[in-house]
Amino acid sequence: MTDQRQRFALIGTGNRGTTMWGQNLLEGWRDSVELVAICDTNELRAERARTMIGSNAPIFTDIGMTLNQTKPDLVIVCTRDSNHDDIIVAALEAGCDVITEKPMTTSVDKIRRIREAEKRSGKRVDVSFNYRFAPTAYKLKELLASGAIGTLTSVDFHWYLDTNHGADYFRRWHAYVENSGSLFVHKATHHFDLLNWYIDADPQTVSAFGELRNYGAKGPYRGTRCKGCEHASYCDFYLDLSADPFLETLYEDPSDLDGYVRDACVYREDIDIPDTMTANIRYTNDVVVSYSLNTYMPIEGHHIAFNGTKGRIELRQFEKQPWERPNHDEILVVKSFGGGVERIKVPHSAGGHFGGDDRMRNMIFRGGEDKLGQRAGSRAGAMSVLTGIAALQSARSGTTVRINELGDIG
Ligand SMILES: NC(=O)c1ccc[n+]([C@@H]2O[C@H](COP(=O)([O-])OP(=O)(O)OC[C@H]3O[C@@H](n4cnc5c(N)ncnc54)[C@H](O)[C@@H]3O)[C@@H](O)[C@H]2O)c1
Incomplete structure (x- = not known):
């Protein structure tokens, strides 16, 4: 019997990609989907996410390589909002259906780009409005x-x-x-x-x-990030990353690669x-x-x-x-x-x-009446x-x- 499962690539392995569209999707919907590629511009975060998800899918740092080498049926987009359009359009043009995290994108030009690519390709974009x-x-x-x-x-x-x-x-x-x-x-x-x-x-x-x-600039004082901050003992917004193993594993060491710290100061002036x-x-x-x-x-x-x-x-x-x-x-x-x-x-x-989240995944992967x-x-x-x-x-x-x-x- 042929495998009817949708072969999907997961793009963006932060919190949302790793949990909702990684761990949880494979736990509950393994009969409907197979994870064939993981892509994140931060290779170390992707590796940590892959371990958390419990997968042996290959890791990529670029959407083009992901699509060329693994030929998925479906691409799930969990990157930062402003670059959803690049990933969605590349995926549609490679003949994939897309599920994108919300917001679909961030500007009128990007909306048009996505909708035109969707029409050209005849493929479908689902938006994750859970x-x-x-x-x-x-x-x-x-x-x-x-x-x-x-x-x-x-x-x-x-x-x-x-x-x-x-x-x-x-x-x-x-x-x-x-x-x-x-x-x-x-x-x-x-x-x-x-x-x-x-x-x-x-x-x-x-x-x-x-x-x-x-x-932001309304704050009474500021640092660059919570870790090591001189205001840590009295700041209401102090976040101790080391107290949260999930966040610490997924973000702390990987931040050496791209400078994306998970506990930047909420009072940054810019x-x-x-x-x-x-x-x-x-x-x-x-x-x-x-x-x-x-x-x-x-x-x-x-x-x-x-x-x-x-x-x-x-x-x-x-x-x-x-x-x-x-x-x-x-x-x-x-x-x-x-x-x-x-x-x-x-x-x-x-x-x-x-x-x-569960009901939305059921609707997308198992179908049924959408009254x-x-x-x-x-x-x-x-x-x-x-x-x-x-x-x-x-x-x-x-x-x-x-x-x-x-x-x-x-
Ligand atoms: N539907 C919901 O309720 C819900 C909840 C949380 C987050 N989200 C959405 O999910 C998306 C991700 O949120 P998050 O909190 O996981 O963010 P995050 O910053 O933790 O993760 C984003 C990941 O994308 C990677 N990335 C950035 N640009 C990339 C690119 N061009 N190619 C590949 N990887 C790239 C980053 O390295 C990072 O690992 C956002 O769009 C957010 O709005 C939706």
């Missing part, structure tokens, strides 16, 4: 589609990153617009994608603020992304959204409410908080005109992103990035930005 697969997201989408609150008119959506997770973006390459497009693109791509999916229309205009209030962001978005179906993203909170999670002509749906979901919480989330569906409230309990499920359109392609990847690009442009210019004036996305 939050669509969280049980609460599924339930919210189902409720909205059923017309539970009449016509949707506005959405309140606020996302909170805590002082561990939020700070992590300021320790690394994400802290520069050039690499990540800012958190309006890098992080909010998840949130803007959820909005686009829930609202079922395209974003049209964006008006935003983005300020750097807590990290950080150029906002840490405190708000945006108002208007959609083609006249729905308006009030959105915010904060990166130094004592909690992690989000609050979302959908307001309609016949009621309101509300969810407050905590991912980390300094108190006990039940093993479920609660969605409130409140009907107008004395219609009362329905309290829908949604049990937590195990695994990353409330089990969304609510959860599987996301390059258009969804593009639309959420465009919202982020528009938000950053608006925050910088003080003007309202029309998305269809940003340029042709192919």
Whole structure:
């Protein structure tokens, strides 16, 4: 019997590549995929990742060699955001399907490049929007589609990153617009994608603020990195890499090769992304959204409410908080005109992103019915990035930005 498994190359062996698309993919979906190549510009990180993944796939440091020598069917892209396009386009041109980590990319020109290559090649780009697969997201989408609150008119959506997770973006390459497009693109791509999916229309205009209030040049003192820092004993953001064997193994020695340290100072003066962001978005179906993203909170999670002509749906979901919480989330569906409230309990499920990572891999590798359109392609990847690009442009210019004036996305 011939082996039907998809032969895949893993590009980028940082945390996400090594765990989600390395260890975990092979643990759960070995019947669907075979890892045939590992590629990272940092050879030592790739070697360490290969050991963690438990593979004997050959290692490459260049996408061209990876594709030429191993001829994969599928390429999974886990590099930094700003070079996703180079890897995606090379993979499509070599006749491979692609799964790319979010954000799909960081600029309008790069979006167009990817979409044109996808059309030329006839291959498929999947974008890893795992939050669509969280049980609460599924339930919210189902409720909205059923017309539970009449016509949707506005959405309140606020996302909170805590002082561990939020700070992590300021320790690394994400802290520069050039690499990540800012958190309006890098992080909010998840949130803007959820909005686009829930609202079922395209974003049209964006008006935003983005300020750097807590990290970067706003810091009270600074060093270059936490390891050996003179401020270590009293800095709230001190990260002891040696206390985390996973991070230490994957990043510390490999940093000698490329200077990519995992614990760079969050107060570096050249950080150029906002840490405190708000945006108002208007959609083609006249729905308006009030959105915010904060990166130094004592909690992690989000609050979302959908307001309609016949009621309101509300969810407050905590991912980390300094108190006990039940093993479920609660969605409130409140009907107008004395219609009362329905309290829908949604049990937590195990695994990353409330089990969304597993469900997304099942959808991609095992197929099955996609009743609510959860599987996301390059258009969804593009639309959420465009919202982020528009938000950053608006925050910088003080003007309202029309998305269809940003340029042709192919
Ligand atoms: N979907 C999610 O929930 C989720 C969660 C975390 C990260 N991500 C995404 O995954 C991607 C990787 O994130 P990470 O935290 O693992 O980053 P990371 O910095 O830890 O790892 C990136 C790796 O890519 C390598 N690399 C950079 N340029 C390369 C190139 N041209 N060719 C080959 N290798 C290259 C780097 O050496 C590094 O090892 C990012 O796009 C991020 O947004 C998604």
